Amino acid sequence: MINNKVLAIILGGGQGSRLYPLTATRSKPAVPIAGKYRLVDIPISNCINSEIKRMFVLTQFNSASLNRHIKNTYHFSFFSSAFVDVLAAEQTPGNKTWFQGTADAVRQNMHHFLTHDFDYFLILSGDQLYQMDYELMVEAHIKSGAKISIATIPVSAKDATEFGIMKADKSNIVQSFIEKPDASLLPEWTSEVSTEMKSQGRHYLASMGIYIFDRTLLTELMQNPDTNDFGKEIIPQSIAKHKTLSYQYEGYWTDIGNIDSFFEANIGLTDNIPKFDLYDRKKRIYTRARMLPTTKISGTVLEHTVVSEGCLISAAKIERSVIGIRSRIGNDSHVINTYMMGSDKYETLDEISSNKIEILMGIGERCYIKNAILDKNCRIGDDVRINGGKHLENKETDMYFIKEGIVVIKKGAVIPKGYVI
Incomplete structure (x- = not known):
């Protein structure tokens, strides 16, 4: 052979x-x-x-x-x-x-x-x-x-x-x-x-x-x-x-x-018919087999969106976006033209209820995220507005990086409540 x-x-x-x-x-x-x-x-x-x-x-x-x-x-x-x-x-x-x-x-x-x-x-x-x-x-x-x-x-x-x-x-x-x-x-x-x-x-x-x-x-x-x-x-x-x-x-x-x-x-x-076909049985893409729960979506309008396993989503709308494993998106948030990589682990109920975590992993409530890449384990506080596009100049801070209008939130970054990019 x-x-x-x-x-x-x-x-x-x-x-x-x-x-x-x-x-x-x-x-x-x-x-x-x-x-x-x-x-x-x-x-x-x-x-x-x-x-x-x-x-x-x-x-x-x-x-x-x-x-x-x-x-x-x-x-x-x-x-x-x-x-x-x-x-x-x-x-x-x-x-x-x-x-x-x-x-x-x-x-x-x-x-x-x-x-x-x-x-x-x-x-x-x-x-x-x-x-x-x-x-x-x-x-x-x-x-x-x-x-x-x-x-x-x-x-x-x-x-x-x-x-x-x-x-x-x-x-x-x-x-x-x-x-x-x-x-x-x-x-x-x-x-x-x-x-x-x-x-x-x-x-x-x-x-x-x-x-x-x-x-x-x-x-x-x-x-x-x-x-x-x-x-x-x-x-x-x-x-x-x-x-x-x-x-x-x-x-x-x-x-x-x-x-x-x-x-x-x-x-x-x-896209309706993506150029890169993840659904072709003869051309499968292999990766690590994770024993994750099913994704739970509550009250969210999904439009041309790919959602991975183990997510907890309560957003108002997600449009033309890829949502990675273990992603959490809070109530009334809008996510548009965004790649959210997800998280490496879940925060436990004990961790959340202890009030030691001020901003949970994922996207908080009432956020607006557009033209962005959210790297793994990001924490986006409530009422954050990220509006990427060509109107933004190239820039780098400890929390994010802007290149050609795309806002990249760095791995593990914490974006405070009410922050605007």
């Missing part, structure tokens, strides 16, 4: 500064999405659905919560070779530095990978939202006789300037590569795409940051200590020397690179 020939490497990314403050205390793959999942659940689930069940996750920043999530989530049979292991950057006698880039992260961990029996490396990103059958990509790689395969997605001229663009021939073999080309160069960089993609004006093949390498080739390439990044160095330098396949993917795919794209990806789940 093909899956026994593949070892998956999921790259956790760097410090995740563009997703700050969501990455202030956690690594990028550990950021909660869709109310109950973590970003790392996406590539891991894609691997499991593709029958690829040997995975390493590489990370170096704030990896404790990621370690905990993976340890509590992905349990395989004792009689199986399947595993998901986290490898954090470590200093060794032979190497005193942290990861210098995606390729360097793989290089520093090659001694862990090569103890396993496999023929192909599958290199994945830990911060993308998509559902893909990697087995089909591996089959195409083998059939083509390529040494490297790159997953590509057709994009329009407007988007092409933000990506690494491949130029492929009619056999989908990559001929050349350019990083974030100027708009004036684009006419020379069109490739053959499907009729549907042509009708949408998507003529350019953008790299998705998903690669397959023959084991022997990548082992050889990793001998060069001067190449630290796949997208900027390894791929551009290898195309002319090694047969490289462009594997075209036409489904939904988005790079969760900044607060704006993260916000839009989550709010997009509230």
Whole structure:
């Protein structure tokens, strides 16, 4: 079987500064999405659905919560070779530095990978939202006789300037590569795409940051200590020397690179027919199995809203919002265009009745929350008004962060009663 020939490497990314403050205390793959999942659940689930069940996750920043999530989530049979292991950057006698880039992260961990029996490396990103059958990509790689395969997605001229663009021939073999080309160069960089993609004006093949390498080739390439990044160095330098396949993917795919794209990806789940389908039985997204009670909703109007398990909701109205696990929302509150991540635990009746907690976890009564991200374990007092939008300037305080009009309430922040943003 093909899956026994593949070892998956999921790259956790760097410090995740563009997703700050969501990455202030956690690594990028550990950021909660869709109310109950973590970003790392996406590539891991894609691997499991593709029958690829040997995975390493590489990370170096704030990896404790990621370690905990993976340890509590992905349990395989004792009689199986399947595993998901986290490898954090470590200093060794032979190497005193942290990861210098995606390729360097793989290089520093090659001694862990090569103890396993496999023929192909599958290199994945830990911060993308998509559902893909990697087995089909591996089959195409083998059939083509390529040494490297790159997953590509057709994009329009407007988007092409933000990506690494491949130029492929009619056999989908990559001929050349350019990083974030100027708009004036684009006419020379069109490739053959499907009729549907042509009708949408998507003529350019953008790299998705998903690669397959023959084991022997990548082992050889990793001998060069001067190449630290796949997208900027390894791929551009290898195309002319090694047969490289462009594997075209036409489904939904988005790079969760900044607060704006993260916000839009989550709010997009509230659409009537979301582009990212959490309900496809053949493409399930797996996560930690929590034994939470059902959600209780009292007197609330719900409009295009996703509600996770274990919530206690008495709001007046929730519209186009994603409500995470164990969320509490008080009477007469309005929540609009908001991603509320929820809480890690419930406050007990004894804690609440003791009057030691002035502001309960969750959203209080008579609040108005719009265009916001509420990180885990926030406490929003009664009568708080948060009205995000382009009218707000970028700003940071101890309690919140504003970027491109989106108000991000920091993890564990306490917003006093009557506060206005």
